[in-house]
Amino acid sequence: MTVDPSILERIIPSAEEKERINRVADEIREKACQELARRNLDAEVRLMGSVAKGTYLCDPDLDIFLLFPPDFPSSRLEEEGLAIGDAILKGEKMYADHPYIRGIYQGLEVDMVPCYDICDTSCLQSAVDRTPFHTRFILENLDEKMRDQARVLKAFMKGVGTYGAEPQTRGFSGYLIELLVWHYGSFQSVLEAASKWKEGLVLGDGIKNQSMQGPLVVYDPVDRRRNVASAVHVDTFALFITAARAYLRHPSSLFFFPVPRTPLTMDEVKQRMDGRGSRLLTVSFSRPCINHENLEAQMWKAEEGLAKVLESLGFHVLGSAHVVEDGLIFAFELEDDVLPPVRLHVGPPVWVSEAERFLHKWKEMGLDRPTIKNGRWQVMVARDPRDAVSLLQGEKERISLGQNMDVESMCVHGHQDSLQADMAVVLSRLLDRRYPWEIPEPQAE
Amino acid sequence: MTVDPSILERIIPSAEEKERINRVADEIREKACQELARRNLDAEVRLMGSVAKGTYLCDPDLDIFLLFPPDFPSSRLEEEGLAIGDAILKGEKMYADHPYIRGIYQGLEVDMVPCYDICDTSCLQSAVDRTPFHTRFILENLDEKMRDQARVLKAFMKGVGTYGAEPQTRGFSGYLIELLVWHYGSFQSVLEAASKWKEGLVLGDGIKNQSMQGPLVVYDPVDRRRNVASAVHVDTFALFITAARAYLRHPSSLFFFPVPRTPLTMDEVKQRMDGRGSRLLTVSFSRPCINHENLEAQMWKAEEGLAKVLESLGFHVLGSAHVVEDGLIFAFELEDDVLPPVRLHVGPPVWVSEAERFLHKWKEMGLDRPTIKNGRWQVMVARDPRDAVSLLQGEKERISLGQNMDVESMCVHGHQDSLQADMAVVLSRLLDRRYPWEIPEPQAE
Secondary structure, eight states: OOOOHHHHHHHSOOHHHHHHHHHHHHHHHHHHHHHHHHTTOOOEEEEEHHHHHTOOOSSOOEEEEEEEOTTSOHHHHHHHHHHHHHHHHOOEEEESSSEEEEEEETTEEEEEEEEEOOSSGGGOSSGGGGHHHHHHHHHHHOOHHHHHHHHHHHHHHHHHTOBOOSTTTOOBOHHHHHHHHHHHSSHHHHHHHHTTOOTTEEESOOOOOTTOOSSEEEEETTEEEEETTTTOOHHHHHHHHHHHHHHHHSOOGGGTSOOOOOOOOHHHHHHHHHTTOOEEEEEEEEOOSSOHHHHHHHHHHHHHHHHHHHHHHTOOEEEEEEEESSEEEEEEEESOSBOOSEEEEEEEETTSTHHHHHHHHHHHHSSSOOEEETTEEEEEEEOSSOBHHHHHHHTGGGOOOOTTOOGGGOEEEOHHHHSSGGGHHHHHHHHOOOOGGGSOOOOOO | OOOOHHHHHHHSOOHHHHHHHHHHHHHHHHHHHHHHHHTTOOOEEEEEHHHHHTOOOSSOOEEEEEEEOTTSOHHHHHHHHHHHHHHHHOOEEEESSSEEEEEEETTEEEEEEEEEOOSSGGGOSSGGGGHHHHHHHHHHHOOHHHHHHHHHHHHHHHHHTOBOOSTTTOOBOHHHHHHHHHHHSSHHHHHHHHTTOOTTEEESOOOOOTTOOSSEEEEETTEEEEETTTTOOHHHHHHHHHHHHHHHHSOOGGGTSOOOOOOOOHHHHHHHHHTTOOEEEEEEEEOOSSOHHHHHHHHHHHHHHHHHHHHHHTOOEEEEEEEESSEEEEEEEESOSBOOSEEEEEEEETTSTHHHHHHHHHHHHSSSOOEEETTEEEEEEEOSSOBHHHHHHHTGGGOOOOTTOOGGGOEEEOHHHHSSGGGHHHHHHHHOOOOGGGSOOOOOO
């Protein structure tokens, strides 16, 4: 089984497109060299990333690296790197280990990144110093045909929603995708293998360490202490397995080029909820001024933190979702959003000294006398309030949010209040459980 | 602080009472000797238990032991023991390690028990062979005054509901009570110590073994491998601590002679439930023909088993109780007895082979598509039925009951059906959470 030629045609850039990209890359490299000469700096300019490796899709980003000698002072590396990037790109300052400049040049997004030209990954000064080794490894180990296979796998990962190591996707980086093709040989064989993957898979040889806890470990062939798949979340891993199985069963272009999802209308949302009997809860926060990646990581953490507190209060979370819009919005589907009027409050064992205080307090406030169960005091107490909105508000200090999120801006909306037009996107994400490849093409009239 | 003389007077038998008891004991012993002689048997008759030890309360049981030589055949020991008991008591056959006869003689309950006259507890042939050693130990180590202290502690334990090692009480045996007095010196000092007891207490020296898991270990001074307190449940342990503290704070005769509890009327039951909002559930079974002790042990097991299944179904048990009447009845107080219409059904990890079967089944039956969470498939399903009665009935094969209980006779009653006159006793036990000493004396008119 091979990928349909009409699909390949849409994935692999044409000769003209390749030429255009290379021309732009050469132009920038030339300019950077001139800037370095003008400043009397002994550094090398090198094209990196997917364009250098020949594994890029349409409209790739360009990664231009400025390689300074290892003894070049770190503060000057930053300063000169930013100045050169700024002179050519007039872009924005971005942050990785070191700041760098991102801008647009002739319609392409360009990152200009200063790093150290080291001879060995054991002398790393920052994570970007590893990139030149990755580029070289792929160029030396993947021939033209395999690079195209990497492009196909990348397009598939993009289509099914597993591409990208950033917190939003928690998925497979470009380099990881290239290594998978190198390991298994082709797009098809990666998918066949993935359809049989199990959690805890290890590919390649390396030096195992404690932090390699994820569902997938792929040792970096240029640095055996590193897991290239460390960003892959178990749910992204499972999603890729699911997508691979689905594609092998019924291959289709929808895996590569899914139909964009139209958010559910509020009528559709209401229809789904009516038939079901579950309850909605939405929680919004003001949006902090931090970069998108960092914010996404905090969104995942907060979604988990909110769900945890809801569960600890006695609610059962059926599903959850989040979006970043003007504000941050989280949506939860709950079994029920009002708890029964009574609950059991479990206290300390009878023999500890706090027991007297517990008894004293609850003899008055309990609905009944405290009793002993499994050696502990317990007492029936009235639940007041009983609704999810008030209960969650009351526990807001206990929710583990992202560090830049403002708990004071938290606003909790009950079922009816959540069924508003401005919640359509987050509710759609919560309730539209179709995979990207399951969304049908619009019917021609 | 000493115990009020008017209380002591009610606890310690009078000289006349003692004389009467001794006379009856002598009489039975005499008769047993005659029976042995008549049968040409070389065995000794000895009075055991609380009467022999001088630690009995009013209307004690008499324990008459027939001590046979260790080489006497076990089958004949049974046969002759039963025949002699039967000849004197015309009583009922009871079962311990060996069968024995229980009957009434001049108004006193008498057990006539055959055992082996061994020289050392390491040569035990059955548990009753240990009894003569217990009797001798107490006689040698507790003087007249301390025996009376044991009587006071026994009366206290009886009053507060912690006396008796049988499954109904899960508490302190007579011998254990005597050892506590021996260990601490007096009734008062046992209570003072108990008010500071903690779970895991060990008294005396002995040979620890794996099975000594309870809240209290008291090594048997006549057999260091044995925990005399092995029957003490953690809740009985906690109850005794609580009673000791309460008595030391406000001593009263109510701890020794509690006012009998009048079951709540159904009106009182309804009143309590109305104010509270929780829900009742009762479960009844036909009564199997087994002895009371064995049945009580099975009742505790079944109460726990029923509560466990209710919790696993999603209900929250606030309290439970049981009674043995014409049938077996269990009562539960639940937070709520109807669950929400939807629930999450968590399936296997995506990568196991059962996953395909799960998907296949729930794609049709689920309320929505299965989704991946933490690497596992999960799906929202309609809960049907949703009420505790139907759900518990549906899970009856899964309930861990006592081995002689008939699951087919199980009958589950919902809230309204439980509010019937014939449930008064079990509901009273469930809802009247007062300790025995908290029930006030009826007011004189």
